[in-house]
Amino acid sequence: MMRARMVLLAGIxxxxxxxxxxxxxxxxxxxxxxxxxxxxxxxPSPRWPYPRDAAVEAKVADMLKRxxxxxxxxxxxxxxxAHVTPADMRKYHFGSILNGGNSAPNNDEFAPAAEWLKLxxxxxxxxxxxxxxxxxxxxxxxxxAVHGHSNIxxxxxxxxxxxxxxxxxxxxxxxxxxxxxxxxxxTGMEWTFAPTVTVxxxxxxxxxxxxxxxxxxxxxxxxxxxxxxxxxxxxxxxxLKGPHVIASTKHFxxxxxxxxxxxxxxxxxxxxxxxxxxxxxxxxxxxxxxETVMASFSSWNGRKLTGHKGLLxxxxxxxxxxxxxxxxxxNAHGQVxxxxxxxxxxxxxxxxxxxxxxxxxxxxxxxxxxxxxxGQVPMSRLDDAVSRILRVKARMGLFEAGRPSSRPLAGQxxxxxSPAHRAVARExxxxxxxxxxxQGSVLPIRPGAKVLVAGDGMDDVARQSGGWTLTWxxxxxxxxxxxxxxxxxxxxxxxxxxxxxxxxxxxxxxxAAKPDVAIVxxxxxxxxxxxxxxxxxxxxxxxxxxxATMAAxxxxxxxxxxxxxxxxxxxxxxxxxxxxxxxxxxLPGSEGGGIADVLVAGKDGKAKRGxxxxxxxxxxxxxxxxxxxxxPLGYGLTGATTWTRLPEVAGVPDAATEGVYxxxxxxxxxxxxxxxxxxxxxxxxxxxxxxxxxxxVTVTATDHVVQEGARRFAVAQGKAxxxxxxxxxxxxxxxxxxxxxxxxxxxxDAAVSGTPTIGVRAGATxxxxxxxxxxxxxxxxxxxxxxxxKCFAKAGADLSKLDVPFALxxxxxxxxxxxxxxxxxxxxxxxxxxx
Numbered sequence: 001m002m003r004a005r006m007v008l009l010a011g012i013x014x015x016x017x018x019x020x021x022x023x024x025x026x027x028x029x030x031x032x033x034x035x036x037x038x039x040x041x042x043x044p045s046p047r048w049p050y051p052r053d054a055a056v057e058a059k060v061a062d063m064l065k066r067x068x069x070x071x072x073x074x075x076x077x078x079x080x081x082a083h084v085t086p087a088d089m090r091k092y093h094f095g096s097i098l099n100g101g102n103s104a105p106n107n108d109e110f111a112p113a114a115e116w117l118k119l120x121x122x123x124x125x126x127x128x129x130x131x132x133x134x135x136x137x138x139x140x141x142x143x144x145a146v147h148g149h150s151n152i153x154x155x156x157x158x159x160x161x162x163x164x165x166x167x168x169x170x171x172x173x174x175x176x177x178x179x180x181x182x183x184x185x186x187t188g189m190e191w192t193f194a195p196t197v198t199v200x201x202x203x204x205x206x207x208x209x210x211x212x213x214x215x216x217x218x219x220x221x222x223x224x225x226x227x228x229x230x231x232x233x234x235x236x237x238x239x240l241k242g243p244h245v246i247a248s249t250k251h252f253x254x255x256x257x258x259x260x261x262x263x264x265x266x267x268x269x270x271x272x273x274x275x276x277x278x279x280x281x282x283x284x285x286x287x288x289x290x291e292t293v294m295a296s297f298s299s300w301n302g303r304k305l306t307g308h309k310g311l312l313x314x315x316x317x318x319x320x321x322x323x324x325x326x327x328x329x330x331n332a333h334g335q336v337x338x339x340x341x342x343x344x345x346x347x348x349x350x351x352x353x354x355x356x357x358x359x360x361x362x363x364x365x366x367x368x369x370x371x372x373x374x375g376q377v378p379m380s381r382l383d384d385a386v387s388r389i390l391r392v393k394a395r396m397g398l399f400e401a402g403r404p405s406s407r408p409l410a411g412q413x414x415x416x417x418s419p420a421h422r423a424v425a426r427e428x429x430x431x432x433x434x435x436x437x438x439q440g441s442v443l444p445i446r447p448g449a450k451v452l453v454a455g456d457g458m459d460d461v462a463r464q465s466g467g468w469t470l471t472w473x474x475x476x477x478x479x480x481x482x483x484x485x486x487x488x489x490x491x492x493x494x495x496x497x498x499x500x501x502x503x504x505x506x507x508x509x510x511x512a513a514k515p516d517v518a519i520v521x522x523x524x525x526x527x528x529x530x531x532x533x534x535x536x537x538x539x540x541x542x543x544x545x546x547x548a549t550m551a552a553x554x555x556x557x558x559x560x561x562x563x564x565x566x567x568x569x570x571x572x573x574x575x576x577x578x579x580x581x582x583x584x585x586x587l588p589g590s591e592g593g594g595i596a597d598v599l600v601a602g603k604d605g606k607a608k609r610g611x612x613x614x615x616x617x618x619x620x621x622x623x624x625x626x627x628x629x630x631x632p633l634g635y636g637l638t639g640a641t642t643w644t645r646l647p648e649v650a651g652v653p654d655a656a657t658e659g660v661y662x663x664x665x666x667x668x669x670x671x672x673x674x675x676x677x678x679x680x681x682x683x684x685x686x687x688x689x690x691x692x693x694x695x696x697v698t699v700t701a702t703d704h705v706v707q708e709g710a711r712r713f714a715v716a717q718g719k720a721x722x723x724x725x726x727x728x729x730x731x732x733x734x735x736x737x738x739x740x741x742x743x744x745x746x747x748x749d750a751a752v753s754g755t756p757t758i759g760v761r762a763g764a765t766x767x768x769x770x771x772x773x774x775x776x777x778x779x780x781x782x783x784x785x786x787x788x789x790k791c792f793a794k795a796g797a798d799l800s801k802l803d804v805p806f807a808l809x810x811x812x813x814x815x816x817x818x819x820x821x822x823x824x825x826x827x828x829x830x831x832x833x834x835x
Contacts, residue, residue, distance in 0.1 A: 037303070038310035040319040043275055046286040048321040049234040056394045060387050067135050067386070069379075073369045075137065075386045076348065078327065080358030081119065082107065089126035092365065093134055095389050096191075097123055098142040099151060100330065100358055100707075101472025101528065109471055110153050110481055113187050113413045120188030120404035137390070138398050142248070142327075145192040146210065146468050147589060148176075148425070149183040149416070154483050156183060156421040156590060157465050161196060162567060163432035163586030165212035165616030166636070170225040172428055177229020179421040181245045186415045188404030190240060190396065193248045193294060195226040197281035202261030203617065204625070206532025209466065209567030209587060211256055213616035215633060216280035223249065224284040234289030238397025243409055246396060249285040251296035251329065253311055254278040260625070263530035264297040264335075264706075274300060282320060291324040291392045295352060297332045307336035307344075312351030325353040325388040330707070331360055343367035345377045353385040417484045422591055429585075429594025434613040435637040437582040442559045444607035445517055445600045447499035451492065452558070454509040455521035455546040457565045459489040464565055466587035467528030472707065474526030475687040482590060488521055488563065491593030495600035509549035518553045519599070522546035522575070523565030523585075525687075530706060535669060536652040538571045538623035542686075550578045563595065569615070571623035573630075573646040584613075611638050624651030659823035661724040661806055664709040665701065674723045675699060675713065678809055682723065685711070693720050702817050704745065704782055710819035712749065715812035722808045724821060729762070729801040732823070736793045741786035742806060743824040747817040748777045754811040758787055758831075760797050761804035767797035768809070773831055774816075782819070786827035794833055 064072075075095035079088070082103040089097070105115040120141055127139035149155040158164070158176050167173075177195075184192060196210040199219050212219045230247040231239055239246060257278055258265030267274070282293070295312060296305040305311060306328050316322045333355055334341035342363035347355065357364045371377045393399065401407050409415065435443075445451060457463045461482040467474040470481055479487075489505055496503040504511065509518065525543065550560050562579035564572065567587055576582050585595055597608040614636035621630040630646070660668050667673045675692035676682030683692035688711065690699045697720045701708040713722055732740075742758070752775035759768035769791055777783050793799055806821050 038271060038315055040314045043279065043315050043319045044283050045319055046283045046321060048286055048323045049289045050323055050395060056391060059394060060390045063135055063137065063390060064383055064386060069372055070369060071134055072382050072386045073365060073372060075389050076354055076382070077361050077365055078142070078354055078356045079361035083359040084361065086122040086126040089123050089139065090129050093127055093137065094139060095137065096140050096142060096354060098356065098358065101144055101468060104151065113152055113154070113416055116152065117188040117405055117411060124404055138393065140191050140393065140398065141189040142191040142193055143184065143189050144468060145180050145184050146194045146196065148180050149187065150468050151470065152187060152416060153470065153481055154416045156417050156425050157469060158425045158589050159428050159432050160209045160466055160567060160587040161212045162209040162616055163588060164428060165218060166434050166586065166613040167428060167431040168614060169431055170222055172431065173222050174225040174229040175424050176428060177226045179424050181230045182243050182409055182415050183421065184245050185243060185407065185409040186412050188410050189245065191246045191248070192230060193250060195223065195247065195249060197223050197249045197285060198251065198256035199277050199281065200256035203537060203568040204261035204534040205256065205258065206263050206527060206530050208256070216277045218616065219281045220284050223281045224288040227285060227288040227290050231289065231291065239395065240397045240401045240407060246291040246392065248292040248294050248327065249282060249290050250294035251298070252282065252293050252316060253296060253305060254300055255296040255298045258298050261533065263533050266299040266302060268301055286320055286322050291395065293322060293324065293326050295326055295328050295332065297329050297335065304336045306332045306352060307346045307350045309350040317351060325392050326351055327354040328352050328356045330356055330358055332356070334360070345371045348377055348381060348385060353388045425589055426591040426594040426597065429588040429591050430597045430609040432586055432588065432613050433595065433598050433611060434584040434615055435581070435611040436584060436631060437576055437579060437643055438637055438640045439580050439643050440640060442517060442561060442580045443599055445496070447501065447601055447603050447605060449496065449501040449516040450513065451496045451501060451503045452506055452509065452511055452515035452518040453489050453492055453503055454506050454518055454549050456507060457523055458521035459487045459505065461485045461487055461590055462526060464488060464587065464592055465589050466567055467526045467532065469526065473528050473531060476689055485590035486593045488592040488595050491596040492519060492600065494593065495596035499600060499602050509553050514556070515558055517559045517561060519561045519563060520546050520550050521563045521565065524567055530664065531666065531708065532567070536623040536625065537569065537620055538650055538652070540669070541654055547575050547578065550575060554578055561599065569617060569619040571620055571650055573648050577645055577648065611636065622649060622651035627651060662818065662821040664706060665711040665819055667724060670726055670728060672725050674725055676721060678719050678721050693718070696720065696812065704819040710817045712815065712817040714815040715810050717812045719809060719811050722818065723804050724806045725804045729803045730805060731800045732789055732802060732805065733799045736789035736799050740823050741788045741827065741830060743784055743786040743822055743827050744818060745782060745784050745820040746774065746777070747782045748774065748779050749815040749817055750779070752810065752814045757809045759807040759809065760792050760802050761807060762798040762801050763803070765798065767792055767795050769795060769831065771831055773829055783829065784827040785829050785831070786824065787831045788833060791831065791833035
């Protein structure tokens with residue numbers, strides 16, 4: 001699922017400006033529904049544990065009979081709280097709402113728990129309001145509680161799923177589900193978009209850490225436990241009567257099998273692979289009564305799952321007997337062939353029961369209402385979708401549950417980060433640790449030792465928790481937002497001190513008195529979804545700096561323990577060779593003390609827990625796609641062993657994708673996004689929000705095509721330059737001989753003062769061209785603007801050694817947004833070369 005605050009996309013804008021009713025023109029060709037591409041009889045047929053209940057069916061039939069077409073349409077649409085109000089709910093009576101990764105009450109991502117509960121009451125009250133004569137069906141609220149109730153300040157943050165996959169402990173998974181459900185209920189919500197039951201096959205995928213394992217058997221062994229923890233045993237009692245919430249297995253289907261690990265990409269695999277690997281976890285999900293399934297953004301052999309009738313209806317609903325509801329992902333319906341965010345009957349016809357339409361709900365509601373009235377969408381399909389939604393609500397006990405604040409556990413905010421829940425999380429952290437190397441007896445660290453703790457990830461809860469942590473990407477969050485949490489440093493300090501030793505925090509590894517041992521923490525920084533897609537399985541160069549710290553410590557005779565924070569296996573052979581012991585800690589979450597429980601011995605000379613974690617997927621010998629296996633799935637040491645030095649050959653260069661300098665708002669590999677005053681020092685932008693040029697420029701995330709797929713630059717005053725730079729100059733002379741252009745995807749968000757310029761730099765020489773066309777672009781619309789490379793050549797630039805192929809200089813006050821900068825041939829407007 002995706003985060004909040006998306007702009008209205010082009011499809012919505014075009015719908016709003018159309019003269020005729022385009023909703024009726026969106027009929028998809030029959031062959032796009034995918035019936036012919038699957039063989040349902042070859043798929044498993046698990047038992048759905050909820051038999052038809054005559055009383056429930058009578059209630060559903062009665063409600064359907066009394067609902068207007070407009071009320072039915074509203075039941076199948078789910079807006080995001082950043083784009084809908086209780087007043088809208090009172091008017092339309094939507095079946096559901098959600099909060100995306102960056103949505104929160106009062107647009108405050110760090111709103112206290114009481115505000116979440118208050119807003120839940122407000123939306124609920126509006127949904128059941130009958131003053132307009134409507135039926136008043138109570139709504140449900142969905143949230144991404146994917147590693148604990150991770151949108152809420154103070155909640156327990158459990159290890160991400162890849163770490164849980166290393167524990168091999170389904171009973172622990174069930175306890176984590178139960179604890180998460182209690183914390184969700186404290187804030188008045190009743191639905192989590194979890195668990196992710198993907199089976200990642202290419203760990204370049206930015207969502208790979210959301211999967212338990214690359215092994216479908218291991219994943220399948222966890223699914224039932226997590227669902228029982230979240231929902232309770234199927235059929236025991238109404239879900240909301242106990243301390244439970246409804247769950248959502250996702251993303252159906254093969255989101256972890258896309259070509260090259262591209263998020264929202266295409267799984268180019270045969271049906272047998274689709275069924276036996278990616279379909280396997282849905283058998284225990286259905287057998288344990290998962291109430292909802294989220295359809296994937298991705299495609300199977302070129303066809304988007306959100307519009308695939310063969311898989312959604314013929315396989316999942318009919319063959320596999322799934323009796324819950326299918327919800328789409330964040331505006332995923334807009335990616336279906338023939339659809340836009342504003343209109344997509346194909347998705348409903350294919351089997352989607354609930355459109356996740358966070359910011360597109362209004363035009364989608366209008367178009368769907370028109371399509372139903374025109375007969376383009378049969379009433380029978382709409383009634384079936386609404387019936388499924390109503391049955392889920394009935395099994396939840398929603399019709400009898402009352403206001404969110406009146407339900408069991410509501411308002412018990414002491415459940416958030418409670419000692420009991422933190423204890424479960426700490427246990428999970430300890431059990432998830434995988435020991436890849438140990439020479440000698442460096443671990444566990446002996447009592448009374450002098451311990452140096454170094455690296456760049458040792459004292460940062462956000463870093464150790466990864467994406468989907470308070471914000472969508474898990475970035476822009478400081479220590480104050482994690483009350484009660486324990487960093488890795490804090491946990492180590494407490495354990496070492498308790499054992500009679502001393503711990504010293506030194507990020508760069510420097511010391512006055514030689515330590516007995518050093519622990520160096522390094523690894524990935526937070527990311528979510530496509531923002532984490534990689535071209536190769538290796539750390540960015542700037543994240544390898546702690547390796548030099550390790551080498552320096554070793555050179556001084558200090559034993560080194562490496563602790564790696566990561567959402568996936570990566571090529572780290574130099575670090576493996578250097579360290580005396582190497583521990584994979586995955587993304588452990590808020591309870592960093594769980595690492596100390598295994599690494600540090602108490603006064604009795606024994607650690608609280610030994611190493612028991614095993615790799616949930618194979619570890620590669622190099623960063624090259626399809627690299628040979630270094631450590632197989634299931635590998636994990638419990639003590640010392642021999643070590644053979646590894647080849648330190650990554651197999652891939654540290655280079656950007658050729659000709660792409662910025663994509664989705666993020667610089668390509670080996671490139672840096674820098675902002676500063678012309679001629680002055682520049683600030684490298686790695687996370688947002690950020691400021692530069694003495695505070696005169698603010699850089700934030702904004703949306704283009706996908707969430708946070710662009711960067712917004714607000715220049716308050718003076719001049720500012722937005723540049724893309726590299727340490728390895730590029731040669732574009734060949735491209736300049738033709739008509740290749742430098743293309744930027746840009747949106748002018750405010751009036752532009754003066755005349756902007758676009759420049760390139762080769763060494764110390766900067767060549768700038770005036771670009772008045774930027775100031776003339778329509779405000780608020782994404783456009784592509786290009787400058788022919790030959791224009792720079794004519795102006796005297798040396799295109800054979802560009803270290804800055806793009807430098808946009810603006811004069812404030814003004815604001816623009818950039819999504820992509822790349823070499824290309826096509827643009828909405830092209831700057832003319834000076835004569």
